[in-house]
Each structure stands twice: as structure tokens, then as C-alpha cells.
Amino acid sequence: MANQAIGIDLGTSNSCVSLMRDSAAVEVLSNAFGENTTASVVAFHEDGSITVGNAAKANIIHDPAHTVSSAKRLIGRYHFSEEVRKAQAICAYEIMEGSNHGVRIKVRDEEFSLPEISAMVLREMKQIAEARINEKVTKAVITVPAYFNDNQRQATKDAGQIAGLEVLRILNEPTAAALAYGFGKGLEQKVAVYDLGGGTFDISILEIGKDIFEVLSTCGDTFLGGDDFDDRILDMLADGFVAKEGINPRNDPFAFEKLKVAAEAAKKGLSVDEEVEIRIPDVLVGEDGETRSLEHTITRSQFGELVQDLVQRTFKVCDEALQQANLTVRDLDGIILVGGPTRLPIIREAVSQYFQQEPKADVDPDEVVAMGAAIHAASLVNSDQDAFLLDVTPLDLRIGVAGGLAEPIIERNTPVPIEQSRNFSPFKDHQESVTLKVYQGDSRQAEHNELLGQFEFSGFTPGLRSKTSIEVRFEINADGIVNVIARDPVSGQQASTEITLSSGLSEAEMDDILTRDRTASVKTAANPDDDSQDDDLVIEPKDSTDTLELVADDDLDEDDAGPAIGRVALKTVAVGQPTPVMTAPGSDEDPNAAAETTDTDTGTETRDQLFDRSEDVDLSGDPEDTQQE
Amino acid sequence: MSDLSELEIDALAKIAGELSYYQLLQVEPDVSGGDLKKAYYSLSRSYHPDANRNLPEKAREGCHRISKVLTEAYCVLRDPRKRKAYDAQLEETGDLRIQLAEAAASHAKSESVRRTGSTPQSKQFLLKAEEDVRNGNLPSAVQNLQMALTFEPGNTGFNEMLEELRKRQQADK
Ligand SMILES: Nc1ncnc2c1ncn2[C@@H]1O[C@H](COP(=O)(O)OP(=O)(O)O)[C@@H](O)[C@H]1O
Ligand SMILES: [Mg+2]
Numbered sequence: 001m002a003n004q005a006i007g008i009d010l011g012t013s014n015s016c017v018s019l020m021r022d023s024a025a026v027e028v029l030s031n032a033f034g035e036n037t038t039a040s041v042v043a044f045h046e047d048g049s050i051t052v053g054n055a056a057k058a059n060i061i062h063d064p065a066h067t068v069s070s071a072k073r074l075i076g077r078y079h080f081s082e083e084v085r086k087a088q089a090i091c092a093y094e095i096m097e098g099s100n101h102g103v104r105i106k107v108r109d110e111e112f113s114l115p116e117i118s119a120m121v122l123r124e125m126k127q128i129a130e131a132r133i134n135e136k137v138t139k140a141v142i143t144v145p146a147y148f149n150d151n152q153r154q155a156t157k158d159a160g161q162i163a164g165l166e167v168l169r170i171l172n173e174p175t176a177a178a179l180a181y182g183f184g185k186g187l188e189q190k191v192a193v194y195d196l197g198g199g200t201f202d203i204s205i206l207e208i209g210k211d212i213f214e215v216l217s218t219c220g221d222t223f224l225g226g227d228d229f230d231d232r233i234l235d236m237l238a239d240g241f242v243a244k245e246g247i248n249p250r251n252d253p254f255a256f257e258k259l260k261v262a263a264e265a266a267k268k269g270l271s272v273d274e275e276v277e278i279r280i281p282d283v284l285v286g287e288d289g290e291t292r293s294l295e296h297t298i299t300r301s302q303f304g305e306l307v308q309d310l311v312q313r314t315f316k317v318c319d320e321a322l323q324q325a326n327l328t329v330r331d332l333d334g335i336i337l338v339g340g341p342t343r344l345p346i347i348r349e350a351v352s353q354y355f356q357q358e359p360k361a362d363v364d365p366d367e368v369v370a371m372g373a374a375i376h377a378a379s380l381v382n383s384d385q386d387a388f389l390l391d392v393t394p395l396d397l398r399i400g401v402a403g404g405l406a407e408p409i410i411e412r413n414t415p416v417p418i419e420q421s422r423n424f425s426p427f428k429d430h431q432e433s434v435t436l437k438v439y440q441g442d443s444r445q446a447e448h449n450e451l452l453g454q455f456e457f458s459g460f461t462p463g464l465r466s467k468t469s470i471e472v473r474f475e476i477n478a479d480g481i482v483n484v485i486a487r488d489p490v491s492g493q494q495a496s497t498e499i500t501l502s503s504g505l506s507e508a509e510m511d512d513i514l515t516r517d518r519t520a521s522v523k524t525a526a527n528p529d530d531d532s533q534d535d536d537l538v539i540e541p542k543d544s545t546d547t548l549e550l551v552a553d554d555d556l557d558e559d560d561a562g563p564a565i566g567r568v569a570l571k572t573v574a575v576g577q578p579t580p581v582m583t584a585p586g587s588d589e590d591p592n593a594a595a596e597t598t599d600t601d602t603g604t605e606t607r608d609q610l611f612d613r614s615e616d617v618d619l620s621g622d623p624e625d626t627q628q629e
Numbered sequence: 630m631s632d633l634s635e636l637e638i639d640a641l642a643k644i645a646g647e648l649s650y651y652q653l654l655q656v657e658p659d660v661s662g663g664d665l666k667k668a669y670y671s672l673s674r675s676y677h678p679d680a681n682r683n684l685p686e687k688a689r690e691g692c693h694r695i696s697k698v699l700t701e702a703y704c705v706l707r708d709p710r711k712r713k714a715y716d717a718q719l720e721e722t723g724d725l726r727i728q729l730a731e732a733a734a735s736h737a738k739s740e741s742v743r744r745t746g747s748t749p750q751s752k753q754f755l756l757k758a759e760e761d762v763r764n765g766n767l768p769s770a771v772q773n774l775q776m777a778l779t780f781e782p783g784n785t786g787f788n789e790m791l792e793e794l795r796k797r798q799q800a801d802k
Contacts, residue, residue, distance in 0.1 A: 212670045380682060388677045403800035408730050414704055417678065419697040420729060425765075466764070475697070478678055 005139035005168060005381045006129045007176070007373025010122060010156065012072040012225070013198030013340065015040045016367055017125040018374035019133065026180070026371045029132040037366050038128065040121045041069040042522075044107040050522045052124040064092030064257045066107050068117055070227070073199050074103050075114040075159070076152030076504060078451075083223060090231075092253050102504060112518070113505060115155050119162035119519040126163060140165045141377040143369050145200045146172035147220030147394045149440045150452045150482040155504045157479070162513055168380045170479040174204035175215055175391055176372030177338045181363055182208040183375050183387055190216075190331055192321075194351055194359070195338035195369075196314060199225040203318050205325040205332075214390040217324035217413045219317045224310060226267070226341035232306040233263035237278065237296055245292050247284065255284040259294075266298055271343045275299045304346045311347065315354050324413050335359040338368055390415055393476050398449060400437035402427050406446040409474050416480060421473040423489065425465045433458035434470060438484050452482055460488035633675055635688040641676075642691030649725045650702035650715065658716075662707060669703045698726075705732055751781035758790070767798045 006029075009016040014037040020026045028036045035054060043056035044066045051059075060067045070087070077083050079097040088095050096111065098104035104111040122142070129137050142165075144156050153170050160167035174193035181191070187208045195202040202220040206213055237259050241249050249255035262278050269276035280294040322328060337359045341347055352358050379387055392413045398406035399422070409420050426434050433456050441449025460470055471489040476482050505513065651658050654668045674680060676695045681688060705711045711732035718724050746752035754777035761770035774791045778784065 209666075209670055212673065214670075380679060388673055388679060390673060390677075403797045405797075410729060411733065414729065415700045417693060417697050418700045418704070420701075422728065477693075 003139065003381055004129075004133060004135055004137055005141065005377035006126070006137050007141045007143070007370050007375070007377045008122060008125045009143050009173065009176070009367075009370035009373060010072065010118060010125075010159075011037075011040055011197060011369075012070050012200060013040060013227070014038065014366065015121055015125050016370035017129050018367065018370040019129060020374045020378035021133075026374050028367045028370060029129050031128045032131070038121075038124060039069075040072065040118075041067060042071070042117055042120045043067045046108075048108070048521070050120060052120050052522055060092075061254070061257050061261055064253050066093065068093050068105055068107065070199060071105070071114055071117040071121075073223075074105075075118055076149070076155035077103055077114075079103050086223065092257070099509070100504070100506065110518070113509070113513065115158040115162055115505060116513060116519055118156065118159035120522050122159055122163035122165060123519050123522055126165060138164070138166055139168055139377065139381060141169045141171050141176075141373040141380065142167055143171045143173045143176050143373050145195075145197070145220060145222065146174050146202045146204055146215075146218040147200065147222055148172075148480070149395055149450050150480070151450065151504060153479060153481050157481070158505055158510060161510070162517075162519055168377055170481070171373055171376055171389070172202075172204065172215070172218065172391055172394075172480070173369045174202050174218065174338065175206070175213065175389055176370075176376065177336055177363070177368045178204070178206045178208065178372070179213055179375055179387060179389065180368045180372035181334075181336050181360065182213065183372075186210050189333035190327065191334040191336055192318070192332050192355065193336045193338060194314070194318070194342065196341045196347065197225050197339040198227050199223065201225060201314050201317060203314070203321045205321050205327060211386050212388050212390065215392045215415075216327070217321045218392055218394050219321040219324065220394065221313065221317055224313055226264075226339070228310055229267050229303075229307045229341065230260060230263040232310075233266055233298065233303070234259050236298070236306065237263060237294060240296055241283065241292075241294055245286070247286055247292065249283055249294075252284050258283060262294075267303070267344070268340075270298070270300050270303050271345065300346065307346070311350050315350075318354065329355045329357075332357070336363050336368070338363075338365050340366060389478075391478070391480070392416060393418075393480055395440040395450075396442050397474055397476065397482060398439040398441065398446075399424075399472065399474075400439065400446045400454075404446050405444055406437075406439045406441075406449055407444075410476060412442070414476075416476045417478050419473060419475040421471055423469045423471050425468050425470070426462075427465070429465050430462045431465070431468075432462045436472060436484065436486060438474070438482065440482075453484075455484075455486075457486040459486070459491075461491060633681070635684060635691075638676070638681070638684070638688045638691040638695070642694045645695050645698040647725065649719065650706055653698060653702050654706065656706075660706070665703070665706055669699065672699055701726070701729065704729055708732075746777070746781070747784075748780050751777040751784070751787070753777075754780065755787070762794070767794055767801070770794055771798070 004019060004021065007018045007020075009018075016028060016037045018026055018028045030036050031038050031053065033054065038053040039057035041052065041054075041057040041060070043051045043059040043063070045051065046066075056067060057069065060069060070091070073087055074084060074095070078101045079095075080101060084095060084103055094106040096104045096106050098111065098113060103114055105114070105117060106112075122140075126137050126140070140160060142156060142160050144153055148156070157167050157170055174195050177193045177195065178191055182189070188210065189208050191206050191208060193202075193204045193206065195204075200220060200222050201224040202218065204218040205216045207216055208214075238249050241247070249259055258280055262280050266276045266278045275297060277297045278295065282291045283294045285291050332355060335351060335355050335357060337348070337351065342351070342359075342365045348359065375387065376389065392415050393410060394412055396408045396412050397410040398408050401407050401424075409422060410418060424434075435454055435456055437446065437454040438452045439446060439449035440452055443449050457470065460468060462468065469489055471487045473485045473487070474482065475484075645653060651660070654660075654665065654672065656665055656668050660668070673696075676692050676699060678689065678693050678696055681692045684692075705715050705727060711727075711729070714732040714735045715727045717735075718727055746755045754773045758770045758773035758777065761767070761773060771791065771794050774787055774794065778787050778791070781787065
């Protein structure tokens with residue numbers, strides 16, 4: 001059957017693809033290694049080939065500068081943003097400034113935009129699906145953290161398009177999880193979805209009314225996740241190493257990556273064991289030429305202390321979400337846990353305590369989001385629709401007004417789709433054009449919010465400011481994507497300007513990316529058996545000499561590393577010559593054929609280079625509520 | 630899947646903006662929270678953009694338009710404070726739609742007047758000052774607030790507002 005639409009959970013750390021075939025059960029589609037999740041890591045090899053997935057992740061240790069992980073932290077961000085600065089501090093790959101104050105990643109003398117990097121991961125997921133079902137896939141629902149702003153959503157949508165997918169919907173991850181949990185069960189419940197991923201935390205409160213999934217509130221922290229737990233362990237290891245050896249392993253990029261891998265593996269080990277011993281036989285070679293090793297034991301309770309404040313931070317966000325939903329924990333009928341770190345006993349215990357109930361046990365925290373996306377994708381392509389998602393916008397939508405302020409137009413947690421119009425007058429008499437700046441965020445100070453874009457509007461008849469009125473319409477669609485239209489209500493003429501706000505790629509850049517399609521040079525591990533694949537791509541999971549060992553303490557023996565609990569299995573990919581463009585099995589079509597017709601929502605869109613920080617706002621709003629704050 | 634005809638969708642899309650929120654959601658003016666939700670869910674099943682993906686473009690656009698007004702109506706009526714502001718507006722001006730931010734603010738404003746003005750004169754000048762702010766006349770707003778303060782010295786609310794206005798004046802320069 002043609003027209004299969006997949007659901008993709010494009011995670012910061014791991015991605016997962018799922019499909020609901022002909023209203024049958026929802027399946028998670030595993031990759032060529034039989035793994036249900038695939039690391040969202042892209043490795044750029046010396047020979048020009050590109051690989052994605054768990055093998056690419058193993059590459060970090062050997063070649064951190066050419067292995068791009070956690071791209072989702074950067075997608076849709078401005079180069080000057082705090083998030084980018086934080087990432088620059090921890091990432092070994094080169095993060096540069098691109099046009100429109102965007103972010104580019106430079107690897108092996110080539111610059112890639114973030115949507116291109118994410119497209120490589122998406123393409124891998126698409127190909128995993130195609131290999132599994134033996135059919136071409138062109139449509140997908142892609143999930144994003146509920147707390148993603150418009151820029152991040154738009155950039156994710158662009159990534160889908162670059163990957164040759166028609167993006168049916170950008171869906172919030174917690175909403176997808178709730179859908180997977182409640183779909184087809186006829187529930188009448190209020191549930192909380194607690195989603196702690198690698199780099200983000202989201203909480204959504206939903207009311208499920210049979211086939212209706214209404215989001216009552218959503219809150220989040222875009223810089224809080226399991227990776228921060230790793231950092232705490234890493235600091236502990238590094239500080240211990242400095243104390244013992246007098247050398248800071250943080251200054252050696254290879255040693256640093258080894259510590260990072262060891263820290264993550266130790267954390268995962270603590271999901272299973274009370275105590276984990278970390279042994280890295282060859283952290284670094286000192287100036288004396290001696291190889292230094294690192295050994296450290298960490299217990300659950302030590303770990304609990306290390307990350308306690310981070311865990312508590314999630315509950316601050318939960319407080320806020322409950323308050324916004326006008327509920328208390330007692331009103332909730334279920335707690336759904338999503339994300340790798342929720343496997344940790346300390347998280348489960350803390351969550352049970354906070355919500356005063358045990359979380360649902362029958363939900364797989366790594367797969368539930370992709371499954372929800374697949375259910376939604378299926379219902380969007382099949383006519384027998386049986387679930388309706390009523391989602392909300394996570395952030396205040398604001399417009400810049402005189403004095404560097406930003407007036408709220410649509411408050412956060414307002415249901416979408418929604419439209420609001422407002423009349424404004426120019427700042428001065430006889431002003432001929434105004435600059436509209438649109439923001440998302442919770443601050444009255446414009447500069448503290450995320451600028452979605454700005455545009456000039458001159459389609460009105462200049463006159464006395466008290467006599468001149470400009471109508472601005474703000475729309476947030478069901479994807480959470482913002483559109484703004486300005487119009488002169490007096491002349492009522494076609495003096496309207498529609499823009500799709502975007503900090504990201506201009507239309508020309510998108511065209512260029514689609515034409516060059518560098519993402520197509522990804523060597524996929526998705527279907528190594530496939531004939532269309534180049535023969536010299538050899539994938540052999542094997543233990544590397546750099547293997548870090550982690551063993552549960554009670555299993556420890558002098559020579560024997562014990563069972564591979566929390567063992568860091570490093571897969572190595574042997575690669576040959578760069579492969580030509582990868583196409584779907586049995587097809588020699590251009591994999592981007594579908595891309596041209598995407599983006600139906602916006603029709604003719606112009607993505608101007610909108611950004612200019614130095615320019616001042618020249619609009620005065622209707623400032624009647626200014627004195628309140 | 631909605632079983633509405635394109636004609637029905639088209640008809641509602643045309644008049645959705647000209648109905649009161651109560652009419653649009655087909656509920657009584659004293660509707661309870663639970664019944665309001667039921668009505669919203671039931672209409673969402675018919676008009677949600679996802680419900681009508683197989684209809685022609687025009688009908689889908691119609692659904693989108695209807696959905697947006699339905700959401701707005703639900704947003705206002707489910708929030709007691711916004712609903713109060715809306716009911717007051719229906720009575721005073723008869724306007725059928727209200728800005729969400731305004732509905733939230735008009736409540737906050739009436740609160741703040743109650744909190745800040747305690748003599749007839751100070752109230753009067755506060756109202757004038759607020760009107761000046763609305764009209765963008767900051768110097769006059771400052772004058773009126775100072776007058777309000779002479780009738781009610783030591784009112785912290787007035788003082789805060791005055792300070793805020795001065796800051797804005799500064800910023801505007
Ligand atoms: N068994 C486990 N125990 C504890 N943490 C885990 C486990 N498995 C994965 N993680 C952590 O979960 C995080 C990734 O979570 P995931 O839900 O895949 O994130 P994302 O949605 O951001 O991709 C990483 O920090 C990883 O170390
Ligand atoms: Mg996730």
C-alpha cells in the first residue's frame with residue numbers, strides 16, 4: 001500500500017521511527033542492528049562519507065571534531081544566543097555564525113546549517129523505515145519538545161523537507177506520548193506527561209476525553225536533561241583525576257570525550273545497579289609519556305546527591321504546569337514517563353513522591369513519542385480520523401512597541417489554532433512605514449524574548465498618528481507555527497504583507513540546499529542488505545581498543561570485567577569510498593521529489609532576511625495595561 | 630471524520646465572527662465549565678482542521694477559520710475572569726468578540742483601580758491618567774497621576790505607576 005506516513009521522534013540524543021499500518025497495531029521500526037532507537041549523531045569521515053546513528057556516536061571518542069551530536073540543541077537558534085554559547089563550550093565540533101545570525105557547523109571545510117544536519121538524521125530514520133517495510137516513505141509527522149519556539153519548529157520543518165519528507169505535522173512530544181498512551185482506549189482521564197530527555201525537559205498536562213486529547217498546559221526547560229547528569233559525574237571524575245594526577249583531563253579533547261562516555265555509561269549503569277565502578281584504562285598520556293588510568297566507584301546515593309538540584313528543577317516546572325492547568329496533583333489520573341533518564345530509579349522515586357502516585361508502567365519511555373507520532377500520521381492520511389489533538393502554544397506571543405517593550409498578544413498555554421488581531425498606530429505623525437517585531441517569551445522587555453522576525457510595513461496612508469491605524473493579525477497554526485499579517489483597515493486594500501517569520505534559512509538558501517542535497521551523501525546503515533547500496537560500505541559492530549569498561553561492583557573480579565553491565569560497546573564502521581546518492585529500494589526517483597510540494601500551510605512564502613538587531617521599534621501599542629507590572 | 634457538507638462549513642465560516650461566543654459554541658449564557666468543554670469537544674470533532682483533511686481546499690480553509698474562532702470563544706468562556714470581561718462588553722458595547730489579552734488586562738485593570746484609588750478625586754485623576762496612557766500622551770498622564778497623588782499621598786500603586794511612566798518617557802527619548 002502506498003502512502004505510508006511514519007512518525008519520527010527526532011530526539012536530541014536518540015531518534016525513533018514508528019508506523020501504524022492500516023490501522024493495525026503501532027510498530028516501532030528497528031534499524032539494521034535491530035535497535036529501536038538510533039543515536040542522533042552525524043559523523044563526517046575523512047574520506048568524505050557521512051554516517052548517522054549509534055556507530056557515528058561511537059566515533060565521538062576517536063574524532064570529536066568531526067562528529068556532530070546534540071544538533072537539536074542548536075536548531076533554530078541565533079548564533080548570539082546563550083544556548084549556542086553553552087554548546088560552544090562543550091562541543092568539540094566547530095560552531096560558526098551563518099547568514100541571518102543563524103548557526104552553521106563547520107566540518108572538514110564544509111559549512112552545514114542545522115536543518116541540514118537534522119535532515120541527515122531524519123533521512124536515516126526514513127531509510128530505516130523504508131528498509132523495514134520495503135516501501136518508499138514520503139510523509140511524516142515529526143515531534144518537537146513542546147517548549148520549542150517558532151524558529152525551532154520552522155527549522156525542524158525545513159529539516160524534514162531537506163530530508164525529502166512531506167511534514168504532515170509538527171507535533172509536541174508530550175502530546176504524542178499521551179496519544180500513544182490513550183489512543184483507542186476511550187479514556188476519560190487527566191494525565192501528566194513528564195518528559196526528561198538528553199537536553200530538554202517538558203511537562204504537559206492533558207485531559208483525555210475519549211477521542212479528544214486536550215492539552216491543558218505545557219511548560220519546560222530547554223536546557224535541562226540527562227546530559228546535565230553526565231556533566232555532574234564528569235566533573236566528579238575530572239576533579240578526582242586532577243587531585244590524583246595533577247593533570248586536567250578537560251584540556252585534552254580525547255580524554256574529555258572518554259570521560260563523557262564513561263560518565264554517561266555509569267549513569268545508565270545506575271539504572272540497573274546500586275553501585276557502578278568506572279574504569280578507563282587509558283585516559284591520557286602525561287608529559288612524562290606515561291599512560292594514566294582512572295578508576296572511580298559511584299553509588300546511587302552519591303549520584304542522587306550530585307543531581308538532586310537538577311531533579312528538583314523539574315518539579316518547579318511541574319508546579320508551574322499544574323498551576324497553569326488549574327489543577328493539583330490529586331486531580332491527575334496518570335503519570336506518563338518519557339525519555340531515557342526516566343529509567344533512573346531516583347527519577348521514578350522522586351516523580352512518584354511528587355505526584356503521589358506510581359507512574360504508568362506499561363509505557364516505553366524511549367518509544368512512546370514515536371508511536372504517538374505514527375498514530376497521528378496514520379490518522380492524517382487515512383480518512384477515518386479517530387483522535388483529535390487540541391494543543392496549546394508554549395510561549396507568550398508578543399509584539400514590540402515603543403520603549404523597548406513587548407506587548408503580549410497571545411498568552412502561553414492558549415489553545416491553537418488561534419488568531420488575534422490588534423490595531424496599532426505609528427509612533428509619530430506622518431510616519432511612512434513601521435517596523436513590526438514579533439517575539440516569543442515571557443518578558444515585557446523586548447530584548448529578553450526570542451525574536452521571531454521583523455518586517456517593514458508601509459501599506460497605509462501616512463497621517464496624524466491618532467488617525468492612522470494598522471491592523472496586525474497574528475496566527476498560530478496547529479503546528480505551533482506563527483504567521484503575522486499587517487493591513488491598513490481604512491483603505492482595506494491589498495496592502496497586506498504576509499511573512500513567515502524565520503531566523504533560519506532564506507528561501508534562496510533552502511533552494512540551494514535542496515539542489516545540492518548534501519544530506520543525500522549519508523551512507524546509511526539502515527539497509528545494508530539492500531542491493532542498491534554500495535558494496536564497499538562495511539558495517540561491523542566490534543569492540544574497539546578504546547573500550548571503556550564499566551562493571552557493577554559486586555561482579556568485579558581482578559581479571560574479569562564481569563558481565564557487560566553498563567559496558568560501553570563501541571561500534572566501529574569501516575568505510576570505503578564515498579557512496580553516490582542513496583535512493584529508496586527499487587526506485588531511481590529523486591528522493592526530494594516530494595519536497596517541492598511541501599509547506600502547504602503558508603502558500604507563497606517569502607523568507608526575507610529580516611533580522612537587524614540595531615533597528616529600533618517605532619510602533620506604539622495600546623499601552624493601557626502598562627502600569628500593572 | 631466529520632460528516633459535514635462543504636456548504637455547512639462554508640456557511641459557518643462566513644458568520645463565525647458575527648456570532649457571540651455563546652451562540653458559536655451553542656451554549657446558554659450560564660453554561661457550566663463541564664458543559665462548555667463538552668460543547669467545545671463536540672464542535673472540535675466536526676471542525677478541527679484534521680477532521681476535514683480530505684475536503685477541498687476551500688472547505689479546509691473554512692474549518693481552519695472556524696477552529697480559530699472556536700478556540701477563542703472557548704478560551705474566553707472557560708476563564709471566569711475573561712468571561713466576566715466579555716459579558717460586560719456584550720452588555721456595554723455589544724461587541725461580539727474580545728481580544729484575549731484585553732480580556733485578561735481589563736480584569737487586571739479593574740482590580741488595580743480598586744486597589745489604588747480610594748477617594749473620588751484620586752480615582753478621577755487616575756482614570757484620566759490611564760486614558761492618557763492609552764492615547765500615548767505620557768506628559769499628561771504624569772501630570773494627572775501627580776494630581777491623584779496630591780489627593781491620596783503615599784499610595785504605592787500610584788507611585789509605582791508614576792515611576793514606570795517616567796521610565797517609559799525616558800526610554801521614548
Ligand atoms: N537506562 C538509562 N538510564 C539512565 N539514563 C539513560 C538511560 N538510557 C538513556 N539515558 C539517558 O537519556 C538521555 C537521552 O534520552 P532520550 O529520551 O533519548 O533523549 P532525547 O529525547 O533528548 O533524544 C541521555 O542523557 C542518556 O544518557
Ligand atoms: Mg525525547
